[in-house]
Amino acid sequence: MHGIGNDFVVIDCRDRPLGLDAAAIGRLGDRHFGVGFDQLLTIEPATDPRCAWRYGIYNADGSQARQCGNGARCVAAWLHRAGALGAGQTWLESPSGPVAAEILDDGNVRIDMGEPRFEPAQIPLDFPEVADSYAVEAAGATLSFGAVSMGNPHAVIEVPDVTEADVADWGPVLQNHPRFPRQCNVGFVHIVSPREIRLRVFERGVGETLACGSGACAAVAVLHRRGKIDHQVAVHLPGGELQISWAGPGHSVWMTGPAAFVFDGNYYP
Numbered sequence: 467m468h469g470i471g472n473d474f475v476v477i478d479c480r481d482r483p484l485g486l487d488a489a490a491i492g493r494l495g496d497r498h499f500g501v502g503f504d505q506l507l508t509i510e511p512a513t514d515p516r517c518a519w520r521y522g523i524y525n526a527d528g529s530q531a532r533q534c535g536n537g538a539r540c541v542a543a544w545l546h547r548a549g550a551l552g553a554g555q556t557w558l559e560s561p562s563g564p565v566a567a568e569i570l571d572d573g574n575v576r577i578d579m580g581e582p583r584f585e586p587a588q589i590p591l592d593f594p595e596v597a598d599s600y601a602v603e604a605a606g607a608t609l610s611f612g613a614v615s616m617g618n619p620h621a622v623i624e625v626p627d628v629t630e631a632d633v634a635d636w637g638p639v640l641q642n643h644p645r646f647p648r649q650c651n652v653g654f655v656h657i658v659s660p661r662e663i664r665l666r667v668f669e670r671g672v673g674e675t676l677a678c679g680s681g682a683c684a685a686v687a688v689l690h691r692r693g694k695i696d697h698q699v700a701v702h703l704p705g706g707e708l709q710i711s712w713a714g715p716g717h718s719v720w721m722t723g724p725a726a727f728v729f730d731g732n733y734y735p
């Protein structure tokens with residue numbers, strides 16, 4: 467499946483566990499010697515009684531992730547197609563807690579991504595207090611960024627033109643900076659207008675992807691907190707567009723976008 471180009475192998479683990487270790491997932495994720503994906507998603511029985519189903523998230527390098535916005539939409543669409551999820555709002559159990567999912571009449575999926583968490587300890591980010599902007603010295607430059615957890619850690623760097631941003635060089639520098647003890651996903655964003663932004667994301671465990679749903683939520687949360695954008699924003703990513711809304715502190719971030727099926731298959735390890 468894919469969510470605007472952020473691609474997934476989705477494995478039905480409702481009746482039996484995945485049974486693949488990190489090395490095996492990494493081999494499967496290799497685009498030349500395996501199947502290839504940005505993330506592998508598992509669909510499992512829920513452990514939280516409030517939730518219909520649970521999903522697991524593994525990056526292409528085999529590492530586990532705690533949230534995936536595009537993946538949440540694909541999981542909801544997959545369960546809906548399987549007849550295991552109704553059309554109304556349902557709770558799904560992500561590794562970072564419950565998210566609400568709703569299949570809309572036009573086929574798009576709306577996800578309640580929860581409240582953004584700006585406290586450094588919750589990201590985690592090694593700074594003593596919350597700030598709209600942090601700065602670190604790295605590779606001979608000063609990098610200024612915002613930071614937030616959407617269940618997974620994000621840094622957001624404002625740039626004048628995202629098409630010109632040196633994502634491949636600066637992404638890994640900030641991602642692996644010691645101030646982020648569990649690394650981070652690094653978004654490069656430019657503001658087109660208060661209701662429209664452009665974003666590229668260098669993801670943890672993958673590299674640059676065509677889209678990152680939690681990254682889109684993170685960029686809107688950071689920029690809205692700075693008072694630079696509206697609460698309802700179109701986020702343009704290389705693979706397509708997401709609608710993100712955040713009414714501010716005390717509210718969830720909502721993400722709406724498509725989820726596409728590519729092919730079905732069987733995997734014989």
Ligand SMILES: N[C@@H](CCC[C@H](N)C(=O)O)C(=O)O
Nearest residue numbers: 531534535536618678679680
């Ligand atoms: N593509 C995802 C994010 C996947 C997880 C991320 N790489 C991490 O390690 O936190 C999205 O759409 O949110």
